[in-house]
Each structure stands twice: as C-alpha cells, then as structure tokens.
Amino acid sequence: MREFLGNMAKPLRGAPQSLANQRPFLLVGNSLLLYGVDLDRLHELTSGRMQIYPIFLEATGYYDWLYGLRRLFRQGSRPQVVVVASQ
16 A cells, blocks of 8 residues: 555646646545446546546555555645545
8 A cells, every 4th residue: 555655646746737727636445435436427527627536445444544645645645625435
C-alpha cells in the first residue's frame, strides 16, 4: 500500500492548467466501493466540475485508510473533496 499511495500523491498535488476549473475529488475504499460505483457514469455526470481520483484496494478497512490518507496529505496531496468508503 505504501508504494501505491506514494505514486498516487503526485497527481493530487496540483492540477494542470487544463483542469484548473475542476475540483480534485479523491474517492477511496475497498472492493465494496470498487464494485458498487459505476466510475464511467460518475465521470460522465461530473466531468465539467470534478477530476476524480479513485483508489480501490481490496481487503482494506478504516485504519488502512486513516494511515493511508495521512501519508497522502503528508506527501502534499490536497484534494478538495475526500470520500472514504470502508466497512
């Protein structure tokens, strides 16, 4: 998870000029979210307003994301919206 999150921090640090009018939206969760959200439809509905960065890791729970998000924020990630789905 550490290496994966390290790679994810970079796109969330700052949006390119072409995406300046779109809010960075971080969507994180486990397999329940992965199979419960239609990402294509979500992108279609929010394309002009949000740039969605989904992170789905199977068999993760609350504490995995607590520490994972802390790491992303420490590395400079600054999404405007964060949605965490975990059971």
